[in-house]
Amino acid sequence: MRSIRKQIIGGAIIIAAVGYLAVTGLGSGWVYYVDVDQYTAQTAATGRRARVFGVVGGNALELNRANLSARFDLVGSTSTLRVDYHGAVPELFQSGRQVVVEGQLGADGVFNADVLLTKCSSKYEGHGRAAREARAAESLR
Amino acid sequence: MIAVVGSFALAAAVIASTASMVACALAARLGDAGWMVRARGLMSATALMFMVAMGVLAAALWRLDFQLEYVADHADASLSPAFRLAALWSGQQGSLLLWATIAAVMTAVFAWMTGRARLRDWGVPLGVLAAINAFFAVLLLFGADPFAVSAGLPMQGRGLNPQLQHWAMIIHPPLLFAGYAGFAVPFAIICGGLGSRRFDADQLAIAQRWTLVAWLFLTAGIALGAWWAYVELGWGGYWAWDPVENASLIPWLTGTALLHTIPVSRHRGVLKGWTAGLAAATFIFCIVGTYITRSGVIESVHAFGRSPVGNYFLVLLTAAAVFSGWVMFAGRERLRAQRGVDSPLSREGVTLLADLLLVAMAGATLLGTLFPVFSGAALTTAVSVGPGFYNRVVSPLGIAVATAMVIAPLLVYGPIASRTLKLGLIPPVAAGGSAAAMAVVLGARSPTFLICAALPAAVLAGLAASIVDSVVTYARHTGFGISASAARVIDSNHRRYGGHLAHLGVGLAVVGIAGSSLLSSNVTATLEPGGELEIGGRAIRFDQLREVRAGGYTAAEAVLTVDPRGPAPTVIRPQRRFYDNAMDAVAEVAIRTTWREDLYVALIGWEGAGQSAAIQARINPLTVWIWAGAGLMVAGGLFSLAPRILPRPRPESFPKIEASPEASAADPLPHPLPVSRP
Numbered sequence: 094m095r096s097i098r099k100q101i102i103g104g105a106i107i108i109a110a111v112g113y114l115a116v117t118g119l120g121s122g123w124v125y126y127v128d129v130d131q132y133t134a135q136t137a138a139t140g141r142r143a144r145v146f147g148v149v150g151g152n153a154l155e156l157n158r159a160n161l162s163a164r165f166d167l168v169g170s171t172s173t174l175r176v177d178y179h180g181a182v183p184e185l186f187q188s189g190r191q192v193v194v195e196g197q198l199g200a201d202g203v204f205n206a207d208v209l210l211t212k213c214s215s216k217y218e219g220h221g222r223a224a225r226e227a228r229a230a231e232s233l234r
Numbered sequence: 235m236i237a238v239v240g241s242f243a244l245a246a247a248v249i250a251s252t253a254s255m256v257a258c259a260l261a262a263r264l265g266d267a268g269w270m271v272r273a274r275g276l277m278s279a280t281a282l283m284f285m286v287a288m289g290v291l292a293a294a295l296w297r298l299d300f301q302l303e304y305v306a307d308h309a310d311a312s313l314s315p316a317f318r319l320a321a322l323w324s325g326q327q328g329s330l331l332l333w334a335t336i337a338a339v340m341t342a343v344f345a346w347m348t349g350r351a352r353l354r355d356w357g358v359p360l361g362v363l364a365a366i367n368a369f370f371a372v373l374l375l376f377g378a379d380p381f382a383v384s385a386g387l388p389m390q391g392r393g394l395n396p397q398l399q400h401w402a403m404i405i406h407p408p409l410l411f412a413g414y415a416g417f418a419v420p421f422a423i424i425c426g427g428l429g430s431r432r433f434d435a436d437q438l439a440i441a442q443r444w445t446l447v448a449w450l451f452l453t454a455g456i457a458l459g460a461w462w463a464y465v466e467l468g469w470g471g472y473w474a475w476d477p478v479e480n481a482s483l484i485p486w487l488t489g490t491a492l493l494h495t496i497p498v499s500r501h502r503g504v505l506k507g508w509t510a511g512l513a514a515a516t517f518i519f520c521i522v523g524t525y526i527t528r529s530g531v532i533e534s535v536h537a538f539g540r541s542p543v544g545n546y547f548l549v550l551l552t553a554a555a556v557f558s559g560w561v562m563f564a565g566r567e568r569l570r571a572q573r574g575v576d577s578p579l580s581r582e583g584v585t586l587l588a589d590l591l592l593v594a595m596a597g598a599t600l601l602g603t604l605f606p607v608f609s610g611a612a613l614t615t616a617v618s619v620g621p622g623f624y625n626r627v628v629s630p631l632g633i634a635v636a637t638a639m640v641i642a643p644l645l646v647y648g649p650i651a652s653r654t655l656k657l658g659l660i661p662p663v664a665a666g667g668s669a670a671a672m673a674v675v676l677g678a679r680s681p682t683f684l685i686c687a688a689l690p691a692a693v694l695a696g697l698a699a700s701i702v703d704s705v706v707t708y709a710r711h712t713g714f715g716i717s718a719s720a721a722r723v724i725d726s727n728h729r730r731y732g733g734h735l736a737h738l739g740v741g742l743a744v745v746g747i748a749g750s751s752l753l754s755s756n757v758t759a760t761l762e763p764g765g766e767l768e769i770g771g772r773a774i775r776f777d778q779l780r781e782v783r784a785g786g787y788t789a790a791e792a793v794l795t796v797d798p799r800g801p802a803p804t805v806i807r808p809q810r811r812f813y814d815n816a817m818d819a820v821a822e823v824a825i826r827t828t829w830r831e832d833l834y835v836a837l838i839g840w841e842g843a844g845q846s847a848a849i850q851a852r853i854n855p856l857t858v859w860i861w862a863g864a865g866l867m868v869a870g871g872l873f874s875l876a877p878r879i880l881p882r883p884r885p886e887s888f889p890k891i892e893a894s895p896e897a898s899a900a901d902p903l904p905h906p907l908p909v910s911r912p
Contacts, residue, residue: 100575104590111594114627115601122623126606126616144618161758161839161848181758181838181850 124195129169144195145174145204151188163209167194178206186211237302240290240381247283247371250276251338255364262357262430270357273364274345280367281338288335291328291380295321300391303384304328310393312786312814320404321394326528326543327380329407334370336408337415341367344419344444359426362557366418366550373546396787396813396820402462409455410482414520416448417489420496421517424510425558428565433510438500441513443875445496449489450871456482457864468821468836470756470852472860475624480603481523484596488516491592497729498585502647503572505582507562508589510569514558519596521551526603577649584638584645591635598627625751633685636744639737640666640692643700658699665695678753686748690741697734713889725880732874739866742859749856750832758838758850765846770853772797774835777805779844787811789822792837792847796826808837808849831855 129147132139150166150173157163163182167174176194186192186209196206254276261269291304295318300306308321308328323329341363348356374380397403423441427433459482464472473479492512499509525547562569575582601608602619610616644650644658669691670684678684701723709719724731759767761776768774775798782789789809796804806824813820826833832854839848 099578100586103578103587107587107590107594111598111627111631114630115598115623118598118623118626119605119619121626122602122619122621124618124620126618131615161760181848 129167129174130171133169133172133174140198142195142197144193144208146191146193147174149186149188149190149192154188156182156186167192167204174204175202176204176206178209180207180209183209183211236290236294236299237381237383240287240294241375241379243283243286243290244371244375244379244381247280247287247334247338248368248375250279250283251364251368251371254280255361255368258357258361258364262361270360273357273360274342277338277345277360277364277367278342280364280371281335281342284331284335284338284371287331287374287380288322291331292319292322295319298391301383302380303382304380306384306391308391308394310391313394313399314785316401316404317394317399320398323407323411324394324398324403327374327378327382329411330370330378330543331374331380332408333411333415334367334374336412337363337370337418338367340412340415340419355430355432358430359422362422362426362429363418366422369546369550373543377546378543393786393813396811397466400462400466402458402466406455406458406462409451409458411455413448413450413452413455413482413489414485414524416444416451417485417516417520419444419448420492420513421554421558424513425561428510428568429557429561431565431568433506433565433568435500438496438509442493442496442500445489445493445513446871446875449486449493450868450875452482452486452489453864453871454868456486457861457868461861464857465823465825466820468823470754470834470836470850470854472750472857475602475621477603478523478527480599481527484523484599484603485516485519487592487596487599488512488519491589492516494585495589498582498647502582504575505586505589506569506571507566508586510558510562510565512589512593514554514562515593515596518551518554518558519600521547521554522600525551579641579645579650579655581645581647584641588635588638591631591638595628595631595635598631599624602627629682633682633689633744636689636740637685639740640689640696642737643696643734658696661699662692662696666692680752683748683752686745689744690738693734693738693741697738700734701731711888712883722880722883725878726883728876728878729874732870732872732876734870735873736867736870739863739868739870741863742866743863746856746859746861746863750854750860753855754852756850756852758848760841760846760848762846763844766798767849767851769833769851770831772833773799774849774851776847776849779840779847782809787813787820790837790840792840792849794824794835794849796833806833806835808835810837827858829858832857 123142125141125143127143127145129145132143132145145167147167147169150168153164153166155162155164161180161182163176163178163186165176165178165188167176176196177199178194178196190211193208193210194204194206195208196204199205254273257269257273257276261267261273291302293299294302294305295309296315298305298309298311304325304327305321308325309318313321321328323332341360344363345356345360348360420441423437423444424433427437456479459479460472463474489512492509495505495509495512498504499506525544528543528547575586577583578587602623605623606616606618609618640662641655641659644655666688670688673684673687678687701720704723705716705720708714708723709716712719714722755770757767757769759765761767763776763778766773766775773796775795777793777795779790779792782791789811791807791809794806794808796806804826806826808824809822811820811822821836821838824835832852834852834854836850837847838850840846
């Protein structure tokens with residue numbers, strides 16, 4: 094029975110250590126995942142690092158792929174969030190697309206994003222070779 | 235109509251697997267080996283039916299029979315033959331069919347490997363496997379039909395997702411599924427054995443081999459998947475803590491623990507509860523992972539989307555959990571240890587510690603993966619945890635487990651003499667210290683990295699010292715030369731030395747992971763032709779952007795020169811490919827690998843017809859060590875499984891027989907493990 098007690102004590106120490114790591118780890122990895130409306134409604138997510146999803150608005154879209162930046166409106170059903178993104182812009186990024194941005198709200202009310210993902214609802218949308226080549230050629234031109 | 239044949243095969247598989255399950259139950263209940271012989275035949279029939287279904291789907295893909303929804307969704311005329319084969323498992327239904335087929339084949343092989351005389355004892359374990367086969371057959375027939383016929387008649391397919399068009403993607407899924415399917419066997423042997431009131435060393439010996447087979451497949455599958463992500467996804471890393479990746483890591487962690495715990499239970503008669511629990515947990519986690527990624531409960535970049543398949547797996551998951559919980563409770567007497575684990579510095583003590591740490595890693599990974607679900611239920615907004623959580627929690631535990639490997643060659647069952655331990659630790663500590671010092675000289679400062687850098691050196695030194703010791707002793711006793719002795723010593727215990735080789739692989743992988751994650755650097759720049767960026771002391775010049783047309787895609791290609799003014803300038807060509815059948819552009823990264831570091835260059839954007847291009851360059855130190863380490867892990871596992879090569883040495887064949895009588899009488903091999911059977 095002595096060994097059982099030792100096992101329990103050893104196990105308890107490891108569980109405590111893991112628990113400590115897990116709690117502090119949750120703090121450093123914690124990211125809210127909300128839509129634009131929830132985010133702008135001043136919930137717990139506002140002011141902290143968050144992933145926000147919405148649709149890219151058609152107005153005031155400033156895109157510069159080579160300079161690795163994009164400024165655009167992220168639109169929800171009732172509200173809009175201005176996003177300033179720096180980084181590689183995904184190929185599929187365009188107005189009307191569902192996207193997810195990750196970052197934090199700046200003092201000027203603009204959301205500073207360092208992650209921009211296009212939600213890929215249709216990986217297999219076939220559009221025929223001609224359309225494909227045209228698009229590739231266009232993006233090269 | 236070829237699809238009818240496939241559906242018919244699946245229906246036959248449902249019948250055969252259900253019948254084999256009933257036959258196993260009858261055999262177990264009546265103690266009649268005759269029913270087992272029938273069950274065995276039915277299991278072969280099940281495997282055959284699944285193979286027929288696979289063959290039908292393969293034929294449909296080959297002939298581009300677009301009337302089948304699966305073919306229309308996953309193939310097109312531009313696919314080469316190898317990728318038409320890969321399309322077999324690139325989608326939901328096909329991959330489940332592959333899993334089912336592997337599981338059924340393994341069941342049949344396992345049943346035939348069980349000698350006829352002892353078949354009766356295996357009724358419950360084989361019945362468990364038959365039930366799993368029946369589950370898959372029902373799932374495929376009703377939940378995820380690969381032979382569904384589309385209403386209209388599509389004239390062309392949608393093609394295979396271009397990112398999957400890579401040779402690693404042809405073999406990565408079958409390896410993973412073989413791992414998942416394989417872990418069902420130790421689960422069935424151990425939990426089924428407990429259910430039939432049998433739990434002995436013979437069973438554990440068989441379970442151990444199957445665990446190693448499953449572990450090998452899963453290890454190779456995970457490593458290839460990581461490598462594929464690294465070369466194909468173009469974001470610079472190989473592991474993103476994505477739910478799908480975690481789903482394969484969790485059973486790997488518990489499976490690794492199982493692999494180390496079974497022999498302890500078998501030889502020493504302790505940690506039997508751990509063995510049973512880990513066998514159950516590993517199988518259940520294989521299912522949990524599948525449930526997570528196929529039910530749509532968690533968002534993942536690779537997930538298959540919402541589907542009813544998740545509900546099927548939830549049923550299997552519940553059944554497996556209830557069954558294993560029940561047999562472990564009912565068989566708790568059998569799981570009681572014959573003796574205690576007295577010393578933490580014994581083989582059983584360190585195994586117990588490693589079990590705790592590996593299970594903690596698995597638990598933390600599971601918690602992180604499911605966190606959005608928990609938080610969504612408990613809070614008003616869903617919270618996900620990013621890589622920060624895993625790096626903070628899982629990584630330190632991983633380093634702790636890896637450190638335990640250093641003393642592995644010294645350990646025996648029962649307490650170790652402190653003098654042996656102190657002497658034995660000298661080589662690893664000295665080697666590890668030197669390696670860390672060398673890393674400091676080379677410029678590394680991160681304490682975590684230094685610990686990781688010390689690891690493989692320490693493992694290697696400990697292993698080398700142990701081999702040298704054994705070989706010298708053997709040579710002295712037998713009179714063989716050193717190389718002949720070394721061959722004989724290593725050949726005499728494949729499990730031991732295969733295990734150590736795998737440990738060395740883990741050490742290399744750990745230092746590779748630490749180097750590539752802690753010491754990497756990253757520069758993104760927009761360059762005009764002739765412009766340069768600098769990373770890690772080397773220049774990269776952008777020469778031009780051009781358009782390339784190749785099979786099935788059009789690519790924009792940046793032509794870059796590395797070290798343009800150096801002695802050996804080299805040209806690299808990262809691309810962005812636009813496949814004819816896909817929406818997304820796919821990055822084709824240029825990677826230059828040396829043993830010290832990878833130079834990883836991606837083209838991420840451009841202006842006009844090449845007036846400027848955005849280039850991302852990364853230096854990922856020591857990345858190739860990860861792949862080398864994974865290779866060693868697989869090699870070690872294969873060596874453990876391989877049969878003895880040299881004939882068993884007979885004392886009279888020794889060149890020299892030592893004077894002392896007991897040395898010539900006994901097997902002179904310096905076995906460090908006293909083998910005691912429970």
